[in-house]
Amino acid sequence: MMELRGICREYAVGGELVHALDNVDLAIQPGEYISIMGPSGSGKSTLLNVLGLLDRPTSGTYRLKGEDVSELDDDALAEHRQRHIGFIFQFFHLIPRLTALENVELPLVLAGVAPRTRRERAAAILESVGLKSRVDHRPDQLSGGERQRVAIGRAIVMQPSFLLADEPTGNLDSKSGGEIMQIIEQLHHDGIAVLLVTHDPVIGGRAHRHLSLRDGKIVGDRNGGGV
Amino acid sequence: MKAYDVTRLSLQSLQRYPLRTAMLLVAIAIGVAAVVLLTAVGEGARRYVTGQFASLGTHLLIVLPGRAETTGSGIQGLLIGETARELTLEDTIAIDRSPRIRQVTPLVLGAGTASWGARERDITVLGTSAPMLQIQHWTMGSGQFLPPGDLDVAQPVCVLGSVVATELFGSASPIGQWLRIGDARCRVLGILAQQGLAGGFNVDETVIMPVASAQQIFNTAAVFRILAEAADRDTVQAARRDIIEIVKARHAGEEDITVITQDALVSTFDSIFNMITAGLAAIAAISLVVAGVLIMNVMLVAVSQRTAEIGLLKAIGARRRQIMALFLTEAACLSLLGALVGIAAGSTGVWLMRVAFPVLDFAAPRWASLSAVAVAIASGLVFGILPARRAAALDPVNALMRR
Numbered sequence: 001m002m003e004l005r006g007i008c009r010e011y012a013v014g015g016e017l018v019h020a021l022d023n024v025d026l027a028i029q030p031g032e033y034i035s036i037m038g039p040s041g042s043g044k045s046t047l048l049n050v051l052g053l054l055d056r057p058t059s060g061t062y063r064l065k066g067e068d069v070s071e072l073d074d075d076a077l078a079e080h081r082q083r084h085i086g087f088i089f090q091f092f093h094l095i096p097r098l099t100a101l102e103n104v105e106l107p108l109v110l111a112g113v114a115p116r117t118r119r120e121r122a123a124a125i126l127e128s129v130g131l132k133s134r135v136d137h138r139p140d141q142l143s144g145g146e147r148q149r150v151a152i153g154r155a156i157v158m159q160p161s162f163l164l165a166d167e168p169t170g171n172l173d174s175k176s177g178g179e180i181m182q183i184i185e186q187l188h189h190d191g192i193a194v195l196l197v198t199h200d201p202v203i204g205g206r207a208h209r210h211l212s213l214r215d216g217k218i219v220g221d222r223n224g225g226g227v
Numbered sequence: 228m229k230a231y232d233v234t235r236l237s238l239q240s241l242q243r244y245p246l247r248t249a250m251l252l253v254a255i256a257i258g259v260a261a262v263v264l265l266t267a268v269g270e271g272a273r274r275y276v277t278g279q280f281a282s283l284g285t286h287l288l289i290v291l292p293g294r295a296e297t298t299g300s301g302i303q304g305l306l307i308g309e310t311a312r313e314l315t316l317e318d319t320i321a322i323d324r325s326p327r328i329r330q331v332t333p334l335v336l337g338a339g340t341a342s343w344g345a346r347e348r349d350i351t352v353l354g355t356s357a358p359m360l361q362i363q364h365w366t367m368g369s370g371q372f373l374p375p376g377d378l379d380v381a382q383p384v385c386v387l388g389s390v391v392a393t394e395l396f397g398s399a400s401p402i403g404q405w406l407r408i409g410d411a412r413c414r415v416l417g418i419l420a421q422q423g424l425a426g427g428f429n430v431d432e433t434v435i436m437p438v439a440s441a442q443q444i445f446n447t448a449a450v451f452r453i454l455a456e457a458a459d460r461d462t463v464q465a466a467r468r469d470i471i472e473i474v475k476a477r478h479a480g481e482e483d484i485t486v487i488t489q490d491a492l493v494s495t496f497d498s499i500f501n502m503i504t505a506g507l508a509a510i511a512a513i514s515l516v517v518a519g520v521l522i523m524n525v526m527l528v529a530v531s532q533r534t535a536e537i538g539l540l541k542a543i544g545a546r547r548r549q550i551m552a553l554f555l556t557e558a559a560c561l562s563l564l565g566a567l568v569g570i571a572a573g574s575t576g577v578w579l580m581r582v583a584f585p586v587l588d589f590a591a592p593r594w595a596s597l598s599a600v601a602v603a604i605a606s607g608l609v610f611g612i613l614p615a616r617r618a619a620a621l622d623p624v625n626a627l628m629r630r
Binding site for chain 2: 074082095097107109112
């Protein structure tokens with residue numbers, strides 16, 4: 001599980017201190033499906049980055065699977081991300097010179113998995129997101145929806161416990177967006193905890209737990225709705 | 228992450244920007260090729276100069292009587308009453324027994340008159356033995372040189388310098404004819420090809436006889452010089468010590484000879500040219516450092532262009548060391564490829580120079596090529612460190628926000 005206690009994240013912007021997260025307490029259980037919503041600048045992305053160990057809180061404690069990760073160094077954080085957390089971004093962040101298969105393989109390459117094993121795993125993952133015929137295509141040969149499916153493949157190839165998605169449909173038409181949400185929800189069914197940052201109330205409404213942020217504080221946390 | 232994967236990913240990113248990669252390759256290749264070409268010129272000059280000396284007989288040792296530090300002290304020695312013990316044929320034979328001496332020959336010189344029929348001419352009589360031909364790198368015009376044999380046998384034979392041959396015999400063939408020298412008669416065995424001046428001494432105007440015959444003509448048991456050839460260039464100094472020891476033992480423990488080597492002179496030239504070559508290499512190596520600075524520039528641009536990619540790598544678990552390894556490998560691959568291109572270009576250039584100037588034996592020394600490659604890679608790595616560290620230190624959140 002993820003457990004935040006008294007988390008603050010402050011930035012200095014033009015000499016002025018901005019409280020992106022202000023004393024946040026939050027507990028997330030394995031397998032949850034959570035949407036994080038709120039106006040621009042409310043701290044949703046910062047919260048997701050802190051939960052994903054990309055960003056460090058200014059103060060407070062964060063326990064990931066029982067371990068205090070607030071004080072870990074860069075490499076230790078990288079190792080936790082590698083083992084526990086998958087990311088999906090609004091702009092996909094695929095590496096343009098690599099094929100779909102190679103992009104999905106990349107986390108396995110960094111983890112030092114043998115070439116044959118990782119190719120098989122990456123191919124299986126791409127098949128499960130419906131891109132079997134696209135394995136050798138480069139990102140610029142794929143549609144937006146297909147690119148995001150490659151990105152999802154890359155996020156789950158290390159079999160993480162948590163999937164963190166920052167506006168995963170924000171750059172897609174509604175049809176592709178719907179397909180992406182179906183895949184994400186299938187992953188949730190398979191047991192991965194999904195945290196979804198979105199502007200879109202329809203997409204956000206499909207989650208089982210809804211967090212609302214305003215000015216760096218959690219102002220709403222309710223269960224219900226969803227698929 | 229495996230080394231194979233690091234290399235593959237680095238090469239892939241080099242492929243992505245072919246023009247930039249090609250430019251950097253050219254920059255490094257020019258540096259390496261410059262080292263190869265300049266050192267080849269230096270080495271070519273060195274080989275030319277030392278080769279010229281070698282043709283004079285670099286292994287040559289000249290033994291003269293008396294402990295004079297300079298040659299030609301004979302008259303001065305007489306004036307101040309110095310009586311040097313003379314060199315003899317026995318000294319020559321003793322020197323020949325040293326394993327460090329390949330061959331040795333005595334030299335007796337004197338003025339004489341040669342006549343054939345009605346013609347007569349003043350000549351220099353040069354008494355020596357068979358090895359002289361090789362030691363002095365003389366070539367025969369026709370016939371034979373002095374036959375090998377015991378030094379103390381006075382055979383009535385002689386070999387003519389080319390001027391003596393034409394002036395005494397005209398168009399007639401001298402070989403087999405009997406020539407009169409003073410009171411002695413000798414049969415002409417052969418004629419030297421034209422040699423020109425060698426050490427201020429015109430061989431073309433001499434008659435060469437067996438040393439014992441010359442000693443009879445001049446009524447002397449002494450030998451003017453002994454010429455010895457060391458087994459090879461490295462043993463010249465040892466051979467010199469040998470000669471001094473051998474003659475000292477024969478001269479009642481007195482060190483009363485002087486041995487001159489040409490090697491001392493040659494090795495001075497050798498080291499001068501090696502210094503010049505090294506200097507040229509160093510100058511050319513500066514261009515490799517410049518290429519290194521170029522690599523640093525381009526890699527810094529690459530880091531800022533690929534910021535989002537670095538952020539992504541971090542998000543999916545890349546460690547600092549892995550990011551650094553990727554960028555350093557990219558720099559190293561660039562330098563290595565550039566160096567190989569440079570070696571190829573440089574070698575082609577050296578080949579072209581050899582074709583254009585066959586007189587000079589251009590060849591880049593191996594150390595120069597190897598160290599050019601090493602310096603190129605080292606400069607790629609050293610100048611790659613700053614960009615690689617910058618990449619590794621990027622904050623993932625900020626990096627991911629840049630697209």
